[in-house]
Amino acid sequence: xxxxxxxxxxxxxxxxxxxxxxxxxxxxxxxxxxMKKYNPMAGxxxxxxxxxxxxxxxxxAAVNTETAGSTKMHMYRGEIYFGLIEVAAMESASTxxxxxxxxLEEYEAIARTSFNKVLEDxxxxxxxxxxxxxxxxxxxxxxxxxxxxxxxxYDMATQxxxxxxxxxxxxxxxxxxxxxxxxxxxxxTVDSLLxxxxxxxxxxxxxxxxxxxxxxxxxxxxxxNIYLQxxxxxxxxxxxxxxxxxDPMNKQLYYVLGTANMDLKENEKAExxxxxxxxIDPNYNDAQYQLGAHLYNWAGQLxxxxxxxxxxxxxxxxxxxxxxxxQYRSLAxxxxxxxxxxxxxxxxxxxxxxxxxxxxxEKAAEYKKRIEALKKN
Numbered sequence: 001x002x003x004x005x006x007x008x009x010x011x012x013x014x015x016x017x018x019x020x021x022x023x024x025x026x027x028x029x030x031x032x033x034x035m036k037k038y039n040p041m042a043g044x045x046x047x048x049x050x051x052x053x054x055x056x057x058x059x060x061a062a063v064n065t066e067t068a069g070s071t072k073m074h075m076y077r078g079e080i081y082f083g084l085i086e087v088a089a090m091e092s093a094s095t096x097x098x099x100x101x102x103x104l105e106e107y108e109a110i111a112r113t114s115f116n117k118v119l120e121d122x123x124x125x126x127x128x129x130x131x132x133x134x135x136x137x138x139x140x141x142x143x144x145x146x147x148x149x150x151x152x153x154y155d156m157a158t159q160x161x162x163x164x165x166x167x168x169x170x171x172x173x174x175x176x177x178x179x180x181x182x183x184x185x186x187x188x189t190v191d192s193l194l195x196x197x198x199x200x201x202x203x204x205x206x207x208x209x210x211x212x213x214x215x216x217x218x219x220x221x222x223x224x225n226i227y228l229q230x231x232x233x234x235x236x237x238x239x240x241x242x243x244x245x246x247d248p249m250n251k252q253l254y255y256v257l258g259t260a261n262m263d264l265k266e267n268e269k270a271e272x273x274x275x276x277x278x279x280i281d282p283n284y285n286d287a288q289y290q291l292g293a294h295l296y297n298w299a300g301q302l303x304x305x306x307x308x309x310x311x312x313x314x315x316x317x318x319x320x321x322x323x324x325x326x327q328y329r330s331l332a333x334x335x336x337x338x339x340x341x342x343x344x345x346x347x348x349x350x351x352x353x354x355x356x357x358x359x360x361x362e363k364a365a366e367y368k369k370r371i372e373a374l375k376k377n
Contacts, residue, residue, distance in 0.1 A: 028067055031057040031076045038083055044090045051083040071121045078114035079133050081107045082170065086137075115170050131171060138167040142178055149185055154192065157185040158205055162212045179213045190222045199230040217243055221256050228260035236260075251280040255287050262290070267298050285340050289347065292333030296350050299326035327354050345374055 034054040040047050058077045061067040084107045088099040115134075118126050145160030161182035168175040186209045193202040206222050213219060220243040227236035236257075243253050258273035274291040277284055302323035306316050331354055334347050341347070352367035 025061075025067060027057040027061040027064075028070065028073050028076060030054075031061065031080060032072075035076055035079055035083075040083070040086045040090060044087070044094055047083070047090065048087045051080060051087050054080045055084060071118055071123070071126055074114040074117035075126045075130055078111045078118065078130060078170075081111035081114065082134075085111070112170060116172070119172065134167055134170050138164045138175065138178075141167060142175075145178070145181065145185070149181065154185045154188040155205065158182055158189050158209060161185060162208055165212045179216070182209050182213060183216060183218045186219060186222060190226060194226065194229050197229075199226060202226045203230075215246055217247055217250060217253070220246075221253060224253070225256050225260050228257070228264065231264065249280050251277040251284050251287065254280070255284070255290065258287070258294075259290060262294055267294070267301075270294055271298075283336075285337055288333045288337040289341075292330045292337060292347075293350065295326040295330035295333070296354065299323040299330065302326070324358070327358060330354060342370075343374055345371060348374070 031054045034050050034057070038047060038050045038054065054076075058073065058080050061070075061073050062077055067073045085104055088104055088107075091097075092099045115130055118130050121127075141160050141164035145157045145164060148154075148157035148160060161178045164178040165175045165182065168178070186206060189205055190202045193199075193205075203223070203226055206219065206226060210216070210219050210223060220239050223239040224236050224243065227233075227239065240253060240257060243250065247253070254273045254277035258270045258277065261267075261270035261273060271291065271294065274287050274294065277287040278291065281287075300323075302319045306319035306323070309316050309319075331351065334351055338344060338347055338351065348367050348371050352364050352371065355361075355367065356364040
């Protein structure tokens with residue numbers, strides 16, 4: 001028979017356990033109540049204050065055996081740690097100070113782990129809640145990106161599209177529309193940055209997009225082009241090989257490589273790459289034009305070099321012969337191109353000029369007539 005003392009002790013212990021359990025469940029409730037107030041659009045100070053308090057409550061709940069395995073605790077823990085990332089981003093944008101990357105990675109890992117606990121729950125009761133939380137943010141980024149794109153703020157648009165993709169990834173989902181738009185805005189961003197030779201800035205944003213949508217041929221092409229323009233052959237080949245491993249018969253890869261080498265005055269490399277593009281697709285109109293124009297300009301350069309040689313230099317005839325062969329190859333390519341683009345005056349002028357230099361006055365007159373007809377129109 002138990003004494004009154006034993007009964008009192010048992011009752012006291014029971015009260016302690018009940019109180020501890022209630023307190024831990026209250027931590028989840030308190031965190032939940034704070035998250036109902038949390039709105040990043042309310043401003044940095046208010047958001048930071050709320051999310052910091054919510055973190056304190058959810059951290060206690062996460063280490064207590066009564067609530068550590070709770071799906072609801074994980075839902076709020078995921079949302080709170082995602083909110084911590086949002087607030088850190090807001091603070092960085094406001095102060096210009098870069099956030100602690102290691103800390104952000106820790107927040108991201110915790111948020112993903114907790115969201116995955118919710119997604120893996122057999123009951124699936126709270127999945128709509130985290131979908132609502134994350135899809136709202138992903139859609140917000142996407143719509144802001146569209147607005148930035150429409151106002152030609154392509155750099156900003158690219159980063160916002162990446163943001164939309166990354167938010168979706170917390171649900172283990174892809175965002176195809178955002179991926180397509182990120183690639184398009186990246187292309188325009190890179191074009192603009194390359195004009196000012198801002199290679200590092202171009203690489204930084206291109207790599208971000210590559211991380212967000214890996215194995216995208218167009219993004220890899222942008223990286224190849226940036227490195228080529230920068231004069232970094234090793235890294236350009238790295239990304240080119242990565243792209244070719246995905247699509248070894250991609251004519252555009254060789255076209256980009258050839259065009260970039262033209263800009264770098266790497267004549268032989270440009271010729272080789274553009275020739276490969278045409279081997280893949282003999283009717284590739286852009287490559288016909290590019291290689292034709294390249295050979296035309298290269299032939300002119302060789303003839304100029306020949307003209308600078310001393311009299312009776314044995315290299316003279318070799319250079320002239322090489323240039324002449326290039327001119328005939330150029331004619332064949334550009335005449336194929338002009339069938340598709342019959343009103344391209346610049347190409348018609350190249351054809352007229354080349355035939356004239358080669359002594360074919362009849363063909364030169366034919367193209368001159370076509371040029372004059374276009375001028376009248």
